[in-house]
Amino acid sequence: MREIQSVAVVGLGYIGLPTAAILAEHGVRVHGVDVSQRTVDAVNAGTVPFVEPDLAEFVSRAVAAGTLTASTTTPAADAYIVAVPTPFTDGHAPDLRFIEAAAQSLAPRLRGGELVILESTSPPGATEHMAEVILAARPDLRERGIDTAHCPERVLPGRVMVELVTNDRIVGGSTPEAAERAKRLYETFCRGEILLTDRRTAEMAKLVENSYRDVNIAFANELSVICDELGIDVWELIELANHHPRVDILQPGPGVGGHCIAVDPWFIVDAAPASARLIRAAREINDAKPRWVIDQVKAAAFDVLQDTGRPPVVAALGLAFKPNIDDLRESPALTIAVDLAEQLHASTVLVAEPHVDELPAALADRENVRLVPAEEAVDRADVVLLLVDHHAFAGLGEAARGKRVVDTRGQWRPGTGG
Ligand code: SAJ
Numbered sequence: 308m309r310e311i312q313s314v315a316v317v318g319l320g321y322i323g324l325p326t327a328a329i330l331a332e333h334g335v336r337v338h339g340v341d342v343s344q345r346t347v348d349a350v351n352a353g354t355v356p357f358v359e360p361d362l363a364e365f366v367s368r369a370v371a372a373g374t375l376t377a378s379t380t381t382p383a384a385d386a387y388i389v390a391v392p393t394p395f396t397d398g399h400a401p402d403l404r405f406i407e408a409a410a411q412s413l414a415p416r417l418r419g420g421e422l423v424i425l426e427s428t429s430p431p432g433a434t435e436h437m438a439e440v441i442l443a444a445r446p447d448l449r450e451r452g453i454d455t456a457h458c459p460e461r462v463l464p465g466r467v468m469v470e471l472v473t474n475d476r477i478v479g480g481s482t483p484e485a486a487e488r489a490k491r492l493y494e495t496f497c498r499g500e501i502l503l504t505d506r507r508t509a510e511m512a513k514l515v516e517n518s519y520r521d522v523n524i525a526f527a528n529e530l531s532v533i534c535d536e537l538g539i540d541v542w543e544l545i546e547l548a549n550h551h552p553r554v555d556i557l558q559p560g561p562g563v564g565g566h567c568i569a570v571d572p573w574f575i576v577d578a579a580p581a582s583a584r585l586i587r588a589a590r591e592i593n594d595a596k597p598r599w600v601i602d603q604v605k606a607a608a609f610d611v612l613q614d615t616g617r618p619p620v621v622a623a624l625g626l627a628f629k630p631n632i633d634d635l636r637e638s639p640a641l642t643i644a645v646d647l648a649e650q651l652h653a654s655t656v657l658v659a660e661p662h663v664d665e666l667p668a669a670l671a672d673r674e675n676v677r678l679v680p681a682e683e684a685v686d687r688a689d690v691v692l693l694l695v696d697h698h699a700f701a702g703l704g705e706a707a708r709g710k711r712v713v714d715t716r717g718q719w720r721p722g723t724g725g
Pocket residue numbers: 428460461462463464516517520524557558559560561562563564565566567568628629630
């Protein structure tokens with residue numbers, strides 16, 4: 308089995324860059340590839356283009372040691388790790404265009420005998436498809452075949468550099484030998500168990516993990532709507548029910564965000580539309596939650612208008628998709644802030660997001676939106692909407708008292724110290 312000494316990581320995003328950095332830290336020669344010159348420049352300067360705890364230190368160490376380099380073109384290497392986005396189309400079908408482009412970019416570099424790993428979260432069959440794209444570009448390698456594997460990442464944003472090392476990993480190979488080769492590569496930095504299977508099962512395992520979470524969050528979100536109708540505090544209810552030894556209900560929120568849990572279940576629905584009924588329903592329930600939150604804020608705003616005769620000032624606390632990070636991708640909080648600014652156009656919307664320096668494009672050009680410190684937002688608002696339970700907001704519940712509060716995370720409920 309050929310020893311892997313050099314790896315090209317195609318896609319230097321939230322997964323590709325940490326993976327490149329940790330491989331480099333463990334003595335593998337890594338070359339990162341990205342279509343963005345800005346990302347490539349940042350990495351070559353030993354810096355990172357996004358926030359992830361400890362990542363900057365890893366990258367600067369590896370670049371200084373000469374084990375990590377980057378460019379916009381794909382070089383020859385012993386192994387390739389493809390970590391590019393897999394978005395979906397408007398009809399919720401997976402869009403494999405970036406995987407195909409990555410395959411096209413590395414195909415001319417192959418000499419035969421390399422290992423090509425797909426890490427991107429993908430629908431069942433995507434790794435086989437990637438292999439086909441490579442072989443279509445390189446028919447000379449068809450007879451001998453190429454080793455491919457799917458090794459889904461399962462790291463939690465905010466804990467990536469820890470979980471890359473500690474999480475167990477699933478490795479699905481085109482053959483048992485290909486799986487074994489990929490395992491040996493991941494063993495250089497992963498201390499978790501590395502479990503071997505075929506490519507389709509590995510692809511499906513990743514999708515199933517995130518769907519499991521989505522279904523359970525949907526259960527909590529549905530409970531929150533039911534409890535509102537019935538006049539019951541959903542957070543107290545969940546806390547009580549979770550005392551049962553076999554019950555562990557998750558927390559309701561303003562909807563499900565991020566680039567994984569809100570996306571991956573659709574790949575299963577697309578692959579088995581008639582059978583994936585619960586998985587589809589969970590997606591629909593979670594996707595409907597932002598509208599429900601907006602209706603609550605609009606009702607509160609209407610009450611203020613009735614009482615005072617003027618359009619209310621609304622504070623929207625948090626834009627990130629979950630607490631204590633700066634990631635706004637697929638964030639229900641951002642969607643809600645944008646829609647509120649649009650629908651309450653006579654109101655001022657004071658947005659507070661301590662993890663960003665400026666408003667994102669979707670809000671920046673709106674006349675009635677300002678980015679302000681959280682304390683000021685709460686102080687000036689008639690209606691306070693808590694969208695993300697950032698630590699920074701925990702102590703503001705007292706200042707919001709007496710105002711109309713829509714607390715989508717239960718951060719300020721009595722007894723939580725907020
Ligand atoms: N959320 C709730 N209630 C909860 C838990 C989460 O509303 O009780 C919301 C969050 O606010 C957020 C969304 O769900 O909007 C997703 O957040 P998350 O922390 O559950 O997950 P992600 O998207 O940051 O990361 C997930 C993880 N998958 C699982 O926990 C099964 C991570 O391990 C995966 O690596 C990652 O997706 C991925 O890349 O697929």
